[in-house]
Amino acid sequence: MKNVPVPAHIERRFAPTALMLGNIVTGCSVLAPAGMLSELSSGLDVSIRDAGLLITFGAVMLCIGSPLTAWLTSRIERRSLLTTTLAVLALTNAVSAFAPDYATLLVVRLVMLAVGALYTPQAAGTAALIVAPEKRGSTIAFIFVGWSLAAAVASRYGWRAAYGGIGLIGFFSFLLLTWRLPGGLVGAPVDLKTWAEVGRNRTIALLLLITTLQMSGQFVVFTFMGPLLTKLTDAGPDAVGLVFALYGVCGFTGVAIATRIVDSWGAYKTSLLFTVVMLTGVIGWAVSAGIYPLMACSVAVWGLGFASTNSMQQVRLVGAAPAPASASVSLNTSLLYIGQAVGSAIGGMLFARDLLHGAGYVAAAFIALALMVVILTKPRRAAALST
Numbered sequence: 001m002k003n004v005p006v007p008a009h010i011e012r013r014f015a016p017t018a019l020m021l022g023n024i025v026t027g028c029s030v031l032a033p034a035g036m037l038s039e040l041s042s043g044l045d046v047s048i049r050d051a052g053l054l055i056t057f058g059a060v061m062l063c064i065g066s067p068l069t070a071w072l073t074s075r076i077e078r079r080s081l082l083t084t085t086l087a088v089l090a091l092t093n094a095v096s097a098f099a100p101d102y103a104t105l106l107v108v109r110l111v112m113l114a115v116g117a118l119y120t121p122q123a124a125g126t127a128a129l130i131v132a133p134e135k136r137g138s139t140i141a142f143i144f145v146g147w148s149l150a151a152a153v154a155s156r157y158g159w160r161a162a163y164g165g166i167g168l169i170g171f172f173s174f175l176l177l178t179w180r181l182p183g184g185l186v187g188a189p190v191d192l193k194t195w196a197e198v199g200r201n202r203t204i205a206l207l208l209l210i211t212t213l214q215m216s217g218q219f220v221v222f223t224f225m226g227p228l229l230t231k232l233t234d235a236g237p238d239a240v241g242l243v244f245a246l247y248g249v250c251g252f253t254g255v256a257i258a259t260r261i262v263d264s265w266g267a268y269k270t271s272l273l274f275t276v277v278m279l280t281g282v283i284g285w286a287v288s289a290g291i292y293p294l295m296a297c298s299v300a301v302w303g304l305g306f307a308s309t310n311s312m313q314q315v316r317l318v319g320a321a322p323a324p325a326s327a328s329v330s331l332n333t334s335l336l337y338i339g340q341a342v343g344s345a346i347g348g349m350l351f352a353r354d355l356l357h358g359a360g361y362v363a364a365a366f367i368a369l370a371l372m373v374v375i376l377t378k379p380r381r382a383a384a385l386s387t
Contacts, residue, residue, distance in 0.1 A: 015130050018177040019123045022086050025170040026119045029089055029112060034223050035244050036159040044102040048227050049348040055223050058113045059341035065117030066334040073118055078126045079181045083174055088115040090170030097163035121330040198328050203320040208335050210373050211313050215339025217366025221359050223344040224351050231356055233292040243296050250303030258308040268379055271312035275374050278305025279367045286360025
């Protein structure tokens with residue numbers, strides 16, 4: 001990537017903060033419906049499963065848009081690209097708060113995510129240009145900490161307030177990014193040769209499969225976590241919000257731990273550890289279904305693993321092939337959203353058939369498969385710890 005001098009130290013300090021806040025807005029935009037399916041269902045007069053399709057269809061849009069926008073926008077100056085994206089996210093979230101019906105909300109969401117698909121991979125690449133290498137792990141942590149915040153807020157205050165709040169945060173993030181991100185930053189261009197190099201790398205292919213399996217398994221349950229808690233345990237809005245909050249806080253804690261041990265353990269061992277932790281939490285959900293305290297504790301354990309494994313996936317992809325990293329990370333983001341679409345579709349089918357207890361076991365099966373693939377990617381030499 002092209003290195004561009006940053007004119008002032010204060011911009012080095014606050015530009016990463018602006019990027020992190022933008023990633024929180026992006027994560028909330030993607031996952032907000034998961035925490036308010038019941039509210040969306042009653043407010044828009046649709047079924048829980050139809051409300052869940054907001055995530056499924058949105059994930060399809062994201063998985064197509066992420067690599068496509070990475071290719072189309074790779075030569076665009078980063079401040080212009082990222083601020084424009086945040087402006088669209090802020091506007092479409094604000095419009096969503098006033099959507100009169102389900103069809104309007106779905107159309108606005110698809111527009112939102114078609115543009116928003118480029119933010120997270122491009123923000124990660126931009127952070128690499130302006131943040132010292134030893135701080136990149138902590139920067140990634142902030143990408144994931146906000147992904148469950150909207151869900152917790154929505155369960156307590158309603159879906160219109162949640163969308164409006166995300167829009168306001170997006171507008172603030174837009175102003176901060178415009179003010180503090182240095183101009184003139186341009187990433188390495190992505191072309192067909194880059195995609196071909198990624199496709200020929202066996203390790204990258206296996207790592208991308210891990211992402212797909214992990215996300216598919218999690219979203220079988222995560223998309224419908226609120227309604228499942230309500231049906232299985234009679235949990236109210238506050239109790240549901242608490243579980244989502246535990247998920248987010250433990251996710252941040254898990255990433256903080258992962259970034260502290262990865263240098264000594266290596267990315268493979270760290271990824272293996274947190275995949276096991278995530279699987280333990282999901283199995284705990286399945287086995288304890290119907291008992292609120294145990295389900296909440298299981299979600300906390302699950303949360304420790306979910307963001308950590310995503311972070312390690314990116315570290316391992318860069319280590320496997322540094323040159324085409326921008327393309328492989330973008331493709332990983334795309335497959336992350338494919339996993340969301342697959343998992344939420346399966347979860348919706350199970351929920352519609354009232355197979356509430358089965359969802360946890362299906363989720364655990366996907367993540368167990370992911371763990372098996374993680375083991376297959378064990379480095380052959382001790383020197384390859386970063387892959």
